[in-house]
Amino acid sequence: MRNLVIVLLGLASLLFSLSPVPAQRAAGAVELTTVSERQEVEMVIYAAQDLTHIADRRLMELSKGINRVQFDWADTQIDPTSVRLRAVDGKGGLTVKNILFPADRPNALVWLIDSAAAGKRLLEVSYFTKGLSWEPCYQAIITPEGDRMSLKGFLRITNRSGEDYPNARISLVVGDLHLITDQILQEQAALGRPVGVLKAEMKEMEKALAEAPRPGAPPPSAGAKRKAAGMGGMAEPAEAVAVAGAGGVSEHFVYELGHRETIEDGWSRQLLSFHAWPVTFELVYKYSDGKHPTVYVKFKNDEEHKLGRAPLAEGPLSIFQRAEGGGLNAIANATMPHTAVGDEAEIPIQTDINVVVEKKMTDYKKFRFEFDPDKRPSGYEEERSFRIEITNTNDRDINLEVTQRFEGVWSIESPQKHEKKSANEVQWKLTVPAGQKSVIEYTVTTKFGTRIKAQGQPADAAQAKPEPEAKIPVRGGEDK
Amino acid sequence: MTRELRMLLRLVVIAAAIVGATTAFARVELVVVPQRENVRIKLGGPNTGVGEGVATVQEERVITLDNGRNRLDLAWVGAAIDPASLRLEAVEGAGLEVVAMSFPPGSANTVRWDVEAAKAGQCRLRISYTLRGLNWTREYTLVANEDETRASLVGMAKIFNQSGEDFTDALIDPGFGEPVERSFMNGESIELPILSAADVRIEKTFVYDPAKYDTDQVVMHYVIRNDAESNLGKEPLPRGAARIFINKGGSRTFVGEDWLAYTPVGKQARLYVGAARDITVERTQQMRKQTNIRRDVMDRIVLYDLEEIYQFEVKNHRDKPAKVKIVDHVDGYWEMLEAQIQYKKTDAATIEFVLALQPQQESKFIYHIVRRNLSP
Numbered sequence: 001m002r003n004l005v006i007v008l009l010g011l012a013s014l015l016f017s018l019s020p021v022p023a024q025r026a027a028g029a030v031e032l033t034t035v036s037e038r039q040e041v042e043m044v045i046y047a048a049q050d051l052t053h054i055a056d057r058r059l060m061e062l063s064k065g066i067n068r069v070q071f072d073w074a075d076t077q078i079d080p081t082s083v084r085l086r087a088v089d090g091k092g093g094l095t096v097k098n099i100l101f102p103a104d105r106p107n108a109l110v111w112l113i114d115s116a117a118a119g120k121r122l123l124e125v126s127y128f129t130k131g132l133s134w135e136p137c138y139q140a141i142i143t144p145e146g147d148r149m150s151l152k153g154f155l156r157i158t159n160r161s162g163e164d165y166p167n168a169r170i171s172l173v174v175g176d177l178h179l180i181t182d183q184i185l186q187e188q189a190a191l192g193r194p195v196g197v198l199k200a201e202m203k204e205m206e207k208a209l210a211e212a213p214r215p216g217a218p219p220p221s222a223g224a225k226r227k228a229a230g231m232g233g234m235a236e237p238a239e240a241v242a243v244a245g246a247g248g249v250s251e252h253f254v255y256e257l258g259h260r261e262t263i264e265d266g267w268s269r270q271l272l273s274f275h276a277w278p279v280t281f282e283l284v285y286k287y288s289d290g291k292h293p294t295v296y297v298k299f300k301n302d303e304e305h306k307l308g309r310a311p312l313a314e315g316p317l318s319i320f321q322r323a324e325g326g327g328l329n330a331i332a333n334a335t336m337p338h339t340a341v342g343d344e345a346e347i348p349i350q351t352d353i354n355v356v357v358e359k360k361m362t363d364y365k366k367f368r369f370e371f372d373p374d375k376r377p378s379g380y381e382e383e384r385s386f387r388i389e390i391t392n393t394n395d396r397d398i399n400l401e402v403t404q405r406f407e408g409v410w411s412i413e414s415p416q417k418h419e420k421k422s423a424n425e426v427q428w429k430l431t432v433p434a435g436q437k438s439v440i441e442y443t444v445t446t447k448f449g450t451r452i453k454a455q456g457q458p459a460d461a462a463q464a465k466p467e468p469e470a471k472i473p474v475r476g477g478e479d480k
Numbered sequence: 481m482t483r484e485l486r487m488l489l490r491l492v493v494i495a496a497a498i499v500g501a502t503t504a505f506a507r508v509e510l511v512v513v514p515q516r517e518n519v520r521i522k523l524g525g526p527n528t529g530v531g532e533g534v535a536t537v538q539e540e541r542v543i544t545l546d547n548g549r550n551r552l553d554l555a556w557v558g559a560a561i562d563p564a565s566l567r568l569e570a571v572e573g574a575g576l577e578v579v580a581m582s583f584p585p586g587s588a589n590t591v592r593w594d595v596e597a598a599k600a601g602q603c604r605l606r607i608s609y610t611l612r613g614l615n616w617t618r619e620y621t622l623v624a625n626e627d628e629t630r631a632s633l634v635g636m637a638k639i640f641n642q643s644g645e646d647f648t649d650a651l652i653d654p655g656f657g658e659p660v661e662r663s664f665m666n667g668e669s670i671e672l673p674i675l676s677a678a679d680v681r682i683e684k685t686f687v688y689d690p691a692k693y694d695t696d697q698v699v700m701h702y703v704i705r706n707d708a709e710s711n712l713g714k715e716p717l718p719r720g721a722a723r724i725f726i727n728k729g730g731s732r733t734f735v736g737e738d739w740l741a742y743t744p745v746g747k748q749a750r751l752y753v754g755a756a757r758d759i760t761v762e763r764t765q766q767m768r769k770q771t772n773i774r775r776d777v778m779d780r781i782v783l784y785d786l787e788e789i790y791q792f793e794v795k796n797h798r799d800k801p802a803k804v805k806i807v808d809h810v811d812g813y814w815e816m817l818e819a820q821i822q823y824k825k826t827d828a829a830t831i832e833f834v835l836a837l838q839p840q841q842e843s844k845f846i847y848h849i850v851r852r853n854l855s856p
Contacts, residue, residue, distance in 0.1 A: 139567070154581075266585020272578070318565065326571065327520055328608050330536045353526055354716060354744045361828040366813045366853050369783065375776040377783060380853075385828070393716070393744035435746065 131161030379449030618720025
């Protein structure tokens, strides 16, 4: 589908379409003479919204005086309120006098351009379109030994916009934008048809977008290139690496492809964004309840782990293990969590049914009652003892974190080394050797009612924090 | 076209002409259909990360690449391949780098790789993907001796090819037992051995636990420990249906079937083999009274203890001895005051007694507990 047509109307009629081949549909009664070549297309695709900013640069032969340039966007998903035309060759003498929306042509507009001189000018048509999207995805291949992995990141770009974009320079933006595009369209639809008048909000948005691909502190190579393009010059031919640079704009993160990419309408293209090797990682087992622990892959997004160049955006992650014979075995279809540079990615991959956990309450007591002056129970304690037995039937040791949650005012005793992680959590860290069993035992005492304020009991006073009285499940008791 | 061509790999050699900023492709399409080799099918299952019914397939094809950019199209018909799972890598020969993987419009059954070859020449490619429609079940046959102390245990994997794809000379790996090389056509189902163990030690147990088994009868199990001592223990036993026979004088008698749950090495499997008719247990409450009653100023009971005595009457009408486990459940805070036979508190709410009975023996015992600090 090649639906975007830009036509120069008048004596020296010139057509350019957004595709490198002649447009399939003739632009009505307009005489078509030449197909101009696109100089450059820049795309900024936002991940969180269905939004892409396109800047299409063309050389156009203009006459001295008024030139009429028609832009036609039938069967595309272009936002008509966003279409702009400007000269980007740094030379002056060009004014957009007027924008007409011809009554007989829906999805078209005509710019009346006043040119001070005749000659070739570099013009940029920019607009927002829907239908282009991107998502990151990842592939990890773990070594047969299981201690290191090769981590590849991909950017998958999908074009359902109705338009081909050949040889485009592409930037991909992570993060949410506040948009009111739909409201603008609604407002203008009520008035009959979109008008080319800018709302203040749109101006702001356009400004933000225009700045988006020009990171404040980008890597030197990307920064230099951006600067050149921003000055209105032609971009240098890009090197063949997939992603040249990455940087931030405000709270947004921008990936830039270091080469031109053709994304035809209807296609999805998955491009290598990085390849990190060797990434050392930890396998951590976590258990809180149930019959089996969950296995997590843990690594830091930093230089030590051959990463740390950019945040890892959330996306699907396929994990394989290299078989001894060379093939791949699927380990898991997981999700890479959004991981900032310097942060730790912790990815749940599977439940290991070869590690069997038997957790049971071995003893229960409800006692140490106190009574109010009416001799009704005003407080008591509950003591629960648990035993967690972990059998590792694998032929390798596992590192296990056992976390247990407790509510209310509680204290704990356990012969195994443990740590209070929060007001409600206790954690044990242990290594369960291959083919062996480990046991955790603990007794948790919970206080209720007046027992919370009781003195001289073997409770962890530092930990005990009185709960609101409403939580105390003492029936018929008049507390205090 | 034979069905072997269902997965068609097409190599498109491109002469790229650079015209200004635009790259136009003068296409020369060489359709090569390299033979697939070294096909390996790893069935999904426990601990494989992919669900059951989804297999990881990998295959190799030898292809001749041009120096520089090459384009490879893989198209398939009727096979439930997950396109996102497709991986391409060089095994040997000219190295290659996958520059991009593309999915064309309107076709869920095609993928295109742009690859960069370091040099021209033959290259052995490995293509891997996940494929739906390769379901499998496991069936065990357990044949016990007349004493029900030893058994043979044979496990078979029954694999169904509903994937839409034919495989010739593929190495099929269920993940248990040894992989088997054979052809496997769409629509076929095949059986592969995954376990064959003789002289496996089994223990027949008799348990009375009405709360757990929802019956007043004594239930019987064969307990099989997946360890070397039992002549097992080489690998986990995957979940499957087990048919149970007893071999008596050379003829097999079918005595029932049950699910054998996934059993890691060192753990035990329990197969239910029915209710025992010749062993009976009768549980009766002999006493129940409130003690240690605490009242408020209005003389209303606010807390009390409850003492209870239960009696169990166990009869073994068999002409063989029997060890019967009797399980009772008591909630809350309780203490045993007296038990006439040894007991085990297996958890906070469970009491177990084990009674060894001689043939035709009857036995009785009581236990006396107090449940403390109950509210009315």
